[in-house]
Amino acid sequence: MSKMWDGRFGKEIDKDVNDFNSSIMFDKRLYEEDIKGSLAHAAMLAAVGIISYDDSQLITDGLTAILDDLNSGKLVFDMTAEDIHMFIEAELTKRVGDAGKRLHTARSRNDQVALDMRMYVVKETNAIIEIIKSFIKTLVGIAEKNTSTLMPGYTHLQQAQPVTLAEHMLAYCAMFLRDIDRLNDSKKRTLVLPLGACALAGTTFPIDRQYVKDKLDFNEVGFNSMDCVSDRDFVIELLSNIALIMVHISRLAEEVILWASAEFKFIELDDAYATGSSIMPNKKNPDVAELARGKSGRVIGDLMGMLAVMKGIPLAYNKDMQEDKECLFDAADTVKQVVTIFGKMLETTTFSDGNMAKDAEKGFINATDCADYLVKKGLPFRTAYKIVGSIIGYCIKNGKVLTSMTLDEYKEFSEFFDKDVYDAVNLNTCLNKRTSEGAPSKVSVEKQIKTVKGKLGK
Numbered sequence: 001m002s003k004m005w006d007g008r009f010g011k012e013i014d015k016d017v018n019d020f021n022s023s024i025m026f027d028k029r030l031y032e033e034d035i036k037g038s039l040a041h042a043a044m045l046a047a048v049g050i051i052s053y054d055d056s057q058l059i060t061d062g063l064t065a066i067l068d069d070l071n072s073g074k075l076v077f078d079m080t081a082e083d084i085h086m087f088i089e090a091e092l093t094k095r096v097g098d099a100g101k102r103l104h105t106a107r108s109r110n111d112q113v114a115l116d117m118r119m120y121v122v123k124e125t126n127a128i129i130e131i132i133k134s135f136i137k138t139l140v141g142i143a144e145k146n147t148s149t150l151m152p153g154y155t156h157l158q159q160a161q162p163v164t165l166a167e168h169m170l171a172y173c174a175m176f177l178r179d180i181d182r183l184n185d186s187k188k189r190t191l192v193l194p195l196g197a198c199a200l201a202g203t204t205f206p207i208d209r210q211y212v213k214d215k216l217d218f219n220e221v222g223f224n225s226m227d228c229v230s231d232r233d234f235v236i237e238l239l240s241n242i243a244l245i246m247v248h249i250s251r252l253a254e255e256v257i258l259w260a261s262a263e264f265k266f267i268e269l270d271d272a273y274a275t276g277s278s279i280m281p282n283k284k285n286p287d288v289a290e291l292a293r294g295k296s297g298r299v300i301g302d303l304m305g306m307l308a309v310m311k312g313i314p315l316a317y318n319k320d321m322q323e324d325k326e327c328l329f330d331a332a333d334t335v336k337q338v339v340t341i342f343g344k345m346l347e348t349t350t351f352s353d354g355n356m357a358k359d360a361e362k363g364f365i366n367a368t369d370c371a372d373y374l375v376k377k378g379l380p381f382r383t384a385y386k387i388v389g390s391i392i393g394y395c396i397k398n399g400k401v402l403t404s405m406t407l408d409e410y411k412e413f414s415e416f417f418d419k420d421v422y423d424a425v426n427l428n429t430c431l432n433k434r435t436s437e438g439a440p441s442k443v444s445v446e447k448q449i450k451t452v453k454g455k456l457g458k
């Protein structure tokens with residue numbers, strides 16, 4: 001395809017340079033946004049009298065037909081076009097003649113690509129929000145079924161205090177709800193219209209940027225033309241939001257991997273969501289969770305790549321910015337795929353409440369409660385802490401746990417111990433007395449479930 005800009009040049013572009021420069025192989029994805037942006041631009045040009053209504057009608061019909069033909073596959077992308085913007089404009093001109101050549105009045109590819117990218121980022125942001133919402137619903141579903149499912153809560157991956165599976169799942173709900181908040185927040189800054197900034201310095205034509213803003217449902221018009229064409233913060237913000245979602249997913253993935261191990265046996269993955277080994281017939285591997293964990297690294301790479309691309313770029317548009325696309329597409333595709341499949345995997349996972357409870361009983365996750373018992377009898381916490389520490393040492397030496405100590409043994413450590421200590425160290429008591437806001441008792445967890453559902457409903 002001959003270049004739109006070849007008037008100034010005495011030679012054809014070198015073939016390798018052409019391939020190097022070209023972005024159509026990846027920016028073809030932006031065709032819908034590009035056409036919608038052009039439709040709004042053409043309508044504005046006619047509304048303010050820069051082009052005639054007849055021309056704008058020809059442009060509108062032409063672009064609408066191109067959109068249909070691309071959607072149906074009747075029209076294929078010309079890979080020799082420099083980018084999606086050039087391709088659509090050339091195709092339009094092929095179809096409607098001179099009217100097509102008027103479309104680019106008071107516009108540059110610099111503001112055009114910035115607009116397309118913003119529209120694409122908004123589309124992906126909305127899609128990711130929906131996927132995260134349904135993922136949270138899966139987590140809440142597990143929580144609702146497990147408000148009394150006792151499990152050991154960990155710090156340093158050492159058994160710490162009793163929690164429930166519901167409390168554990170609701171922690172992830174909190175993370176993913178924050179992710180939705182962040183996506184909604186960055187969306188506000190993405191919906192700032194760059195079109196009308198033209199190459200970098202606006203135009204002498206009497207354009208109406210507010211008109212285009214309203215037509216495209218943007219929140220506001222970008223107030224500085226140089227920033228409009230050179231800003232890619234909105235890409236970085238989405239990448240950063242996606243990276244954080246993937247970090248959250250990778251934490252849950254790590255737990256799934258641990259819980260599926262013979263050492264934990266807290267869960268059994270559905271056969272449809274696990275894989276086998278080519279050599280070891282005994283293996284059932286949590287590949288979905290491992291890949292999700294691995295892909296978080298790749299998405300963090302997409303974010304780092306884009307930060308590095310933008311660092312040090314002088315105003316205004318520079319071709320470096322064409323590098324904003326592949327990392328964005330990759331990160332958005334990855335997060336949507338990962339969260340969707342991860343949700344399906346969790347929905348089909350069997351949680352072993354028996355094994356969780358058994359493990360909870362093995363450790364000393366009621367030790368804090370035992371110390372609190374002494375505190376309630378009047379001892380200072382530090383004194384109580386020390387006494388219970390000695391009891392734990394005794395238990396470990398003698399193969400006991402707090403529930404199997406005799407009252408005489410308890411009394412050896414402090415005369416404050418009485419029969420009611422057994423109720424205090426009973427794991428169900430330890431759990432159900434944790435009624436403080438956000439704690440794992442059934443009542444507190446039920447409140448949390450309501451909170452999450454309320455936030456999802458909005």
Ligand code: ARG
Pocket residue numbers: 023027083109110113317319321322323
């Ligand atoms: N393909 C380019 C990009 O993605 C479009 C903008 C090109 N503008 C220019 N002046 N060369 O960034």
